[in-house]
Amino acid sequence: MKVLFIGSRLYDDLDWYVKSKDIESILTESNEEAINLDLPNQVFIVPRGMDGPKQVALMHKVDAIVPLIGIDPPLIDIAHMKEEVETEYGIPVVAAGVRAVELTSDKIKTKRFYEEIDVATPNYQILHSPDELALEFPVVLKQGEGQGGKDIKVAKYIDEVEGYFNEFDEALCEEFIEGAEISVEVLGFNGEFVALPPIYKGETTLEGTHPLNKIKSGPCMVEGLDNNLVQHTAYKIARNLDSDGIFEMDFMYSRKNNQLYAIEVNTRPNGTRYLTTATCGVNSLCELVNMAIGEFSLANISNKLQYYYSAEIPVGNYQGPKPNEPIKSFEHNDFVVHGPEGYQRVTARANSKEELDELVDKLT
Ligand SMILES: Nc1ncnc2c1ncn2[C@@H]1O[C@H](COP(=O)(O)OP(=O)(O)O)[C@@H](O)[C@H]1O
Ligand SMILES: [Mg+2]
Structure with a gap:
């Protein structure tokens, strides 16, 4: 199997998995100073946009394309490239399509979409x-x-x-919704969808503190809120978006109104993924690879499910014990350190809350 990855910034998170699957990896990147360029089998520096990756994919006859873009602006170009490459050349592109990106990249359109499919939103x-x-x-x-x-x-x-x-x-x-912030990752491919366990991201504040700056934990345990309802709502949103790849969905839960509200959807790799993996053992980036090589299925996901308590803490510059190889994975670790220097975070997991507290003390 030969897979083209677009964008190198997240590649170190899944390099170990690509190697374990004996996949021939080709990567395109527009910045020649970018990180991780030493990891794939072959790297091509191309101009920004999707023409370069498309040419490389066709020239090297890849079996599938996996965009690894963690920011919003390029998503619409990727979606157009997906539709062209899939219909004209039959090469699967593991990413959201045009309709899904249009509905989710504009928060106003997303609100109207929630109303149409009867999902509560503030x-x-x-x-x-x-x-x-x-x-x-x-x-x-x-x-x-x-x-x-x-x-x-x-x-x-x-x-x-x-x-x-x-x-x-x-x-x-x-x-303004006073209450708990919750995120869920949903994986979708070829009409099959699975909502992974919800993650708790702290309480909303009048200062509008973004969850990026809060302590987060999994699985979500908010009194009065049924995680099945969160997963079912996330599943319903994904099924109606009817697209491929990762959907990260943000919700809020008001204890006062006993109401779950949908806030937004990100159709790309996202910051919830480390906690999802820590909590349930499913790694959304690895699943993108599985989609590319035909190994994604609901049965495979169910077989992988694990149950841990997990937490993610902003540490700035991590100074704790060294992780084992592969360092960006929970394969041989009970913690993963991620994020740029000065803004690093550590995500840890354990079998009980008490063990998790001890581990977090040791790491921070
Ligand atoms: N209706 C709301 N009530 C309370 N807090 C909110 C509301 N909408 C957004 N926030 C706060 O602002 C953050 C960012 O909002 P969001 O719509 O998710 O945009 P972004 O794309 O920047 O993440 C939320 O995670 C939450 O902390
Ligand atoms: Mg958000």
Whole structure:
């Protein structure tokens, strides 16, 4: 099997798996200074965009293409390339298609999509000026596009809404949900979908603190919230998006209203994956490879499922004990260190909460 990977930044997370499967790896990257270029069998530096990867795929007659892009802007180009390469050349591209990317890359379209498929989402209005505001404070102001909390503001007073409108002409304005933040990874391929265990990402705050900066844990254990409901809702959203690859879905749970709300979907590798793997043993990046080589199935996922307590802690610069090889995997480790220097995080897992606390103490 010969597989083309697009983008090197995440490649060290799955290099060990690609090697264990005896896959011939080809990788395209647009930045010749990028990390991990020494890992695949062959590397091609190509201009930005999807023309270069497509040419390399055709020239080298690869069996499948796996984009490893962890940011939003290129997703639509990848989706168009997928549709062309799959219909014209019959090469599977393990990524979301055009409709799924269009629906999920714009938070306003995502809200309308939730309404169409009857999934609860926080009340909202599209504001063109502060005096149109009809929701009660606090409200959350967002732009259609963005990730990592970019352009998001929790407003408690009208002057904060006015301040936001000094910068933007339009805002998606949502009621503020006080409660737990939850993420779920869903894997999908050829019409089969599986929702992995929900991860708890902390409580919402009036400062709008992004989950990137909080302690997270798995499996999600929030009183009053049934994880089956979260998984079922995630499954329903994925089935209606009807596409391939990884879907990371964000939810909030209000204890006061006993209501689960859907917030957004990311159709790409994402930051929840280390905790998902720690918690249940399924690694979403490795599953992308399995989709590419025809080894993805619900039965295979069920056979892999494990049950651990896990936590992820921001540590800045990790100084604890050295992990075993392969270092970016839980194969021979009970912890994984990831993220750029200064912003590193450690994800750890154990058989009980007590053992997890001890392990976390040792690592941080
Ligand atoms: N309706 C809301 N109520 C409370 N907090 C919210 C709400 N919407 C967003 N937030 C906070 O802002 C963060 C980022 O919002 P999100 O819509 O997921 O955008 P991003 O794409 O930047 O992750 C959320 O994880 C949460 O902490
Ligand atoms: Mg988010």
